[in-house]
Amino acid sequence: MRGLLQLFAAYGNFLLFGFLELLALILVVSFNQRQGAIWDNSWGMATAALDQSADWLGEQWALRDELIKLQGENIRLMEQLDNARYSNAVRQDTFLKxxxxxxxxxxxxxxxxxxxxGTANYLRLDxxxxxxxRPNMGVVSSDGIVGVVRAVTPHYSQVMSLLHRETRIKAALSNSGYFGxxxxxGKNARLMQLEAIPKHAVVAEGDTVVTSGYSQLFPYGLPVGTVKSFDFSGGGNFYNIQVMLRNDLNKLRYVYVIENEMWKEHKELDEAVNE
Structure with missing residues (x-):
């Protein structure tokens, strides 16, 4: 009771003002037809907006559940592809086991x-x-490759984007098989450069560029982009090839981190070679 009296003593004037304003609003709406109609219309619009907001939140929650289901289905399909499997073929006489x-x-x-x-771009994943x-795992989206994991914490990971000056990804021309x-x-967020393709290779604008498979990060054949232009400027024995990325990294939202199930064997080989 004492606390209630202290509340009225501290905020009595404000509470009285609010009560009188509410009373005045009720009297105006109740005894004036025009103001009453305005109130009813305004109240209806407000409740409709609230209902619309509630429906929107419900739809977003349902879309989130649907997205999780679609991600799971995409993973199942990607893991069934031939490039996601290790093939151990052994020829025995005339049969191929x-x-x-x-x-x-x-x-x-x-x-x-x-x-x-800038020239050193990163993404952060949840x-x-x-x-x-783990560090040194490839990252892709449904449209193509994205980058490489560089650092992790228990709940987050930092990914070096394709749009980084230190990016080095093995890629190949799907038509001819030549890789570079x-x-x-650091200039155009949709253009990358494919280096070390020899001049005797046949190259054409529109050729598809894919991952070469010559790394532990990405399976063979993941989409990268298409050849936008090429020339021999600067001398040397290799093309200067501009690749238009299939993936627009400016609007990236959902990705997949690639797990190489045999990474420990690769690590053992690397350690053995470096001894």
Whole structure:
């Protein structure tokens, strides 16, 4: 009771003002037809807006559940592709005994921050070591490759984007099979450079560029982009090839981190060679 009296003593004037304003509003609406109609119309619009907002929130929640289901289905389909499996083919007499086992699997993630300005761009994902993400894992989206994981915490991971001056991705021309190194010169967020393609290779504008498979990061054949232009300027024995990326990294939202199931064997070989 004492606390209530203290409340009235401190805010009595404000409460009285609010009560009188409410009373005046009720009297105006109740005894004036025009103002009453305006009130009814305004109240109806307000409740309709609230209902619309509630429906929108419900739809967003349903879309989130649907997205999770679609990510799971995409992972299942990608893991069934031939380039996600290790093939152990052994020829015995005239028969080919073939067995396959899973080589690449996928971890879905959401992009929570992304930069495409400057020459050293990164993405941050909402998946980390608790979800199986490790440094030096490839990252892709449904439209193509995205980058490489460089650092992880239990719940997050930092990805070096394709749009980084240190990016070096093995990529190939799908028509001819010639492969080189994909780099970025820091100028156009949709253009990368494919280096080390020899001049005797047949190259044409519109040729498809894919991952070469010559790394532990990406399976063979993942889409990268298409040849936009090429020339021989600067001398040397290699083309200067401009590649238009299939993936628009400016609007990236959902990605997949690629898990190489045999990464430990590659690590053992690397350590043995470097001894």
């Amino acid at each position: 073939d067995s396959t086992e899973q080589l690449f699997s996928y971890i879905p993630a959401n992009v929570i921050s992304n930069s495409t300005i 998946k980390g070591s608790n979800h199986g993400v 190194t994909l780099t970025w010169n």
